[in-house]
Amino acid sequence: MVQLGGNRYGKAEVRLVHVARGAGASGADLIRDWNVGTSLSGDLADSHLTGSNAKVLPTDSQKNKVYALARELGGDVAPEVFGVELGSFFVSSQEPITRARVSVDEYGWTPVGAAGYSFARAGDLVRTTVVHVDAAAGTTVVSGLKDLVVMNTTASEFWGYPKDRYTTLAETRDRILATSVTAAWRFRPEAVAAGVDWDAAFRAGKSAVLETFAATYTYSLQQMLYAIGSALLDALPAVCEVRLSLPNKHHYLVDLAPFGLANDREVYLAGDRPYGLIEGAVLADDAPEPGIAWD
Template sequence: MTVKLGHNRYGKAGVRLVRVVREGPVHHLKDLNVATALSGDMEAVHLTGDNAAVLPTDSQKNTVQAFARKHGVGEIEEFALLLARHFVGAGRAVHHARVEIEEYGWRRGGPHSFVRDGGEVRTCVVHHDRDGRTTVVSGLKDLVLLNTTGSEFHGFAVDEYTTLQPTTDRILATAVTARWRHLGESGDHAASYERARSCLLEAFAGTHSLSLQQTLYAMGERVLTSCPELCEVRLALPNRHHFLVDLSPFGLDNDNEVYHAADRPYGLIEGGVLREDAPDAGFAWE
């Protein structure tokens, strides 16, 4: 039997970076979690243990921290692009760099005081290779949404193990993970993020849902029709089930008022929406 080395990459994950910019008594805060991954001519290190082509993961961590000081940290997409281009250009052995960043929000509590935002986490993934191909994917995770009505689920397939009852009125709740692919690598990423986020919220609130799949498509469609700089959206929507509590043993009715919020098990609905003329994603989603 003959075997060979398959796709591989290596890097540094969980690089926690906090940068403070001081403008007199007023301070500004950026709080990031950065992951880098490099690939290329790495056969020797796997097959013979020759480390000559390996840029240590500790060096990658140091680069993230040094670049935060040298170049500052603005939009996370721009910082990820800067890092990815550097790693590909730093050595002949590195053909491809992947940089993923999560940004944690803080609300100002004073000139130099901040309160951690309990909302969603902003994300991005940037790919860059030695042929100059670059892909920018922005997004968010843990955006918790809930509709108290306007959601149905019926007419589904039934087999011998089906116990779920059809409903024409239910709570629909989810924690959105969404990622959207840019047509180019430049642009106003802050404004694009706000537009895409608003579209997700509007579509969720404004769609009378017959299924979470239908809602997923409506959310992706709203983003693409409102944001011409984007060409593809992928969403993961866990169904955070809310079950009506049976209060009849206590002599009480329950007209859609008291629910049990179950955290598991949960349905997980995933899917993508893209423009018909969207360019090939290549490595954008790896």
């Protein structure tokens, strides 16, 4: 015997660029460049077990609602606001649907020139948002960022670790520490209900990551993870849990002795793969249980 387990369906990677005409300073345009994903779950067993589509809102309809909602909300709207509105629409308008997950990745643009309509992509950093709207558990909002590449050229060590017959890594008292930060922070339910200045919260979170990375002397990337998570909780009182993923972007000192050259921590090979991957969560003492998975 077999049985149907948890399931969901939706539309992935809906690319949306919204231009808020004249909404910026001195009448400049504002850009919101998003990659939106929707995922719905609920009373959908029939579609799997019998092939009936009577309860399956087409993913094409979900895509079209993304574009329509962008026009309906108008202006310079934070991705968290958009995610809550979109998820709430699906749960309230489709009787079989009891839970909606909405993800929004935002790509930044920097104004160029004085005309107010020219922009340049603002690097690789991506602002992330995941919203769950659940008919029973309520609304969960998780904000964050990914692809924030940072480096300390010194102020990091790595030594004192256990060694076995496979250990070839030499201990170091001075190394480059580099990583690509992925951070996600879960807001307290009462903060979501009361309202959050989402854009200000994102700026504060990003600043906390950067300032902590620059100011922390480390003996491991794990130590950096805990320092960043703690700083985010301090900077964002409305947040109760932080999850971080920090790949170790290795830099290896190149041996220039065969060429008769000294290399006093100047020339490095930037390693691609494999790499160490450090992941973990930092929680406030009174963090409530999330109720639902918030991946």
